Amino acid sequence: MYDYHLHSNYSDGDFLRAMVAAAASAGLSGVGVADHCMVVSTDWARESRRELGFNLDTTYERRREAIESLREEFDLRVFDAAEVDYEPGHEAEIRAFLADADFDYAVGSVHALDGANVHATGHFEGMSESRRRELVERYFEKLESLVASELFEIAAHADLIERNPALRGFATREQYERVADAFASSRTVPEVNAGRVRSEYGRFHPTTEFFEVLRERGVEFTLGSDAHAPDEVGPLAAELRAFVADSGLDPVTLAV
Ligand SMILES: [Zn+2]
Ligand SMILES: [Zn+2]
Numbered sequence: 290m291y292d293y294h295l296h297s298n299y300s301d302g303d304f305l306r307a308m309v310a311a312a313a314s315a316g317l318s319g320v321g322v323a324d325h326c327m328v329v330s331t332d333w334a335r336e337s338r339r340e341l342g343f344n345l346d347t348t349y350e351r352r353r354e355a356i357e358s359l360r361e362e363f364d365l366r367v368f369d370a371a372e373v374d375y376e377p378g379h380e381a382e383i384r385a386f387l388a389d390a391d392f393d394y395a396v397g398s399v400h401a402l403d404g405a406n407v408h409a410t411g412h413f414e415g416m417s418e419s420r421r422r423e424l425v426e427r428y429f430e431k432l433e434s435l436v437a438s439e440l441f442e443i444a445a446h447a448d449l450i451e452r453n454p455a456l457r458g459f460a461t462r463e464q465y466e467r468v469a470d471a472f473a474s475s476r477t478v479p480e481v482n483a484g485r486v487r488s489e490y491g492r493f494h495p496t497t498e499f500f501e502v503l504r505e506r507g508v509e510f511t512l513g514s515d516a517h518a519p520d521e522v523g524p525l526a527a528e529l530r531a532f533v534a535d536s537g538l539d540p541v542t543l544a545v
Contacts, residue, residue, distance in 0.1 A: 290533075291542060292526060293321040293443060294372065294396055294480060294513025299352045300324035300343050302517040309359045309367055311519035315526040319366035322356065323396045323513075326371040328386040329379040333401045337374075345371055349390055368393040368545060372445060374400055375435040383440050393545040396513075397441030397477065399431045399449065413455035425450050425459040429468055436471040442543055443511050444472075446482040446494040447503075454489075465502040473506040478541055481532055483525040484515030493532060500536070509541045 292312060296302030305322065312320035326345040327334040337343055345352065349371065356369045371390070373383060375397045387395055403424055405412035413421055428450050436444055447468065450456040472479060482494040495503065503510075512533070514525035533540060 290317055290512065290526065290530065291319040291321070291366075291540070292317050292514045292516075292522070292529070293368070293370065293394070293511045293543065294323045294445065294482065295320060295516040295522065296324055296372075297322050297352075299345050299348055300326070300372075301341065303519055305352065305355055306359060307519040308516070308522065309363055309365075311516075311522035312526075313363040313365050315523040317365055317526060319368060321368035321370040321394070321396075321513075322352070323370040323372040324352070325374070327374045329374060329376045329382055331376055331379070331401065333404055334374055334376070337406075346386065349392070370394050370396060372396040372398055373441065374398055375431070375438070375440070376401060377431055377434040380438050380440060387440065394442035394543055395440065396443040396445045396480070397435050397438075398445040399428060399435060402428050402431075402450075407449045407456070408453060410453055410455050413453060416455070421456055422459050425456055426464065428456075429460070429464040433468055433471045436468065436475045436477050439476050441477050443513070444477050444479050445513070446484065446515070447479045448495045448499055451492070451494065451496060452485055452490050460499070462498070462502070465499045469503045469506045469508060472503060472508045478509050478511055479503060480511045480513040481529065481538070481540070482513045482515050483528045483532070484513075486528045487521075487524060493528075510538060511543065512540045
């Protein structure tokens, strides 16, 4: 099994070596270190880079050397990847950076919504229901645009809005179908993301309903733990194995 999405201390995760060691201990055949990477010139990305220290755009070469030595130390494939923030209208910046950085693959994410992180409960909870529905629609428009851009091998956590109690439950079947149609004609594949299976949310991304809509269109999936700490890697790998067994999914292996 390949886990194509976890983090290290090159963004908001634990030490790189400990993360790779945990992946080897979990019996994975391959692990992708997909640290947060922001290259778009939006105010939100600039602020996030500064305040959260997401600076893989300037440190990926150092991380690459570390990954090369870890490949020799551990008996599994270690991929040099990035989770890159997507913003419609900034495709040229992202494309130029990815061409230059030459990662094994890139995971694309919509994290920004209404000038805040989709995770930020406080930003959304005071809003009217109609406003929150509008923003959920805006989220799916951005995701559709991400998928159509074909900038990324993988699209992360397709229904990230569900992670936020203030935005949860507003997604519609029509939105799922639109996004699924976009995936069906794109080289970008979604992932089954286990990042919140063992926390408050308690479910995978995408939800069962969205997953079925995607599968009806023949869309394939990679697997990603979205782990940030070594002690999450094994348990989330077990969750992903159980998901595969229950759903009969045959996860995609990227040609890298
Ligand atoms: Zn993410
Ligand atoms: Zn992530």
